[in-house]
């Protein structure tokens with residue numbers, strides 16, 4: 226057994242074994258980083274599944290080094306690396322070092338955030354960060370509050386639970402309640418309606434304008450229609466940074482509509498929440514201060530490792546809709562500050578430590594500067610691509626996405642029809658994945674296939690991204706010759 230220190234409980238008597246184990250794991254990681262050649266190796270699901278299936282989980286490896294080698298073979302060797310400038314697919318960010326240090330500490334101590342008697346100072350560190358973020362969103366003292374969550378989907382779910390709770394308090398039956406959100410909002414909104422027992426029809430999709438931002442006239446009409454039909458709008462969800470286009474719904478105009486119809490106003494700023502620390506682009510969130518709740522994902526535009534998110538609320542009284550008291554954990558009469566009273570989770574990670582260490586070492590402005598650099602990069606990329614006749618663009622982003630496709634008008638003898646262009650771009654993406662040199666995402670716009678770059682790497686240069694486009698073009702030219710026969 227070459228590394229016996231991996232095989233027992235963490236304890237003061239063997240804490241040095243932990244540091245040795247971590248040190249070996251870090252050596253493995255750093256050696257891996259030294260040999261990387263692209264953001265992925267591009268395995269297919271079948272190839273990735275086979276060696277995992279073959280592991281006999283009933284028979285442990287007796288050697289820690291062998292276990293690390295196995296993990297390397299099954300995962301690290303073919304992992305997807307978000308720090309690589311050729312990774313430009315989903316909303317994943319490279320992560321900052323102080324947050325990684327926080328991960329190590331918090332998992333070894335295993336602090337749980339549910340009650341004060343499991344967390345002590347951690348409770349107050351989380352509360353300070355929630356209060357600090359809510360203040361940046363412009364929520365007033367002393368009512369503002371919130372809670373860390375596992376991610377944007379959970380933050381949105383909790384926001385809608387609170388909105389539903391407020392409407393129910395006014396005596397409205399659940400089956401008459403509706404949420405209104407733009408056609409380009411994240412799927413977690415409609416899914417939340419289902420999870421909350423309201424049915425998918427309870428999420429009304431509001432059309433967007435030409436820039437893919439919520440059409441406020443259409444919102445007002447939808448709110449009117451609800452009233453005429455005897456339905457009750459329980460929440461309007463604006464998106465501050467849509468997943469595909471990175472655009473921000475008109476927050477002030479939506480706030481006004483919510484005021485007129487007396488509706489809860491939630492802002493899903495899972496993507497755009499990083500603007501709260503951007504000196505140059507904070508104004509893009511103007512109007513957020515008029516909302517009732519906000520989702521902020523630190524694990525997107527704050528460069529934190531997964532998981533790290535928060536739900537912020539204007540009025541802490543609304544959090545009671547998530548409360549439950551148990552004699553064995555958080556009795557109603559307890560005078561302790563128990564975070565579980567505000568949370569959908571019970572046992573919960575001390576994710577706040579990562580953000581705390583980040584702010585205390587790097588500072589908020591540095592995080593904001595990272596976000597600003599990727600926003601600037603996306604603008605530059607859009608401007609360059611708009612001059613290239615074989616690239617079709619959709620709409621400029623206010624954040625850091627670029628939705629585009631390869632559509633050379635001269636491909637084929639008469640050019641390609643739309644179905645063929647869709648098929649061609651699907652194939653380009655598949656080939657890029659298996660080639661492993663770069664990773665892009667895909668989406669559909671009005672049913673038509675597009676590719677998407679999500680730029681969240683402050684170290685990526687314009688040239689890095691133009692190299693990705695060049696790969697798209699080269700593949701487009703090669704594959705384009707074969708596509709028309711197949712697609713038509």
Ligand SMILES: Cc1ncc(COP(=O)(O)O)c(C=O)c1O
Nearest residue numbers: 316376377378411468493495496
């Ligand atoms: C606008 C928006 N809201 C919510 C989410 C969900 O966040 P999470 O993946 O952290 O659950 C996403 C994820 O991309 C998003 O883009």
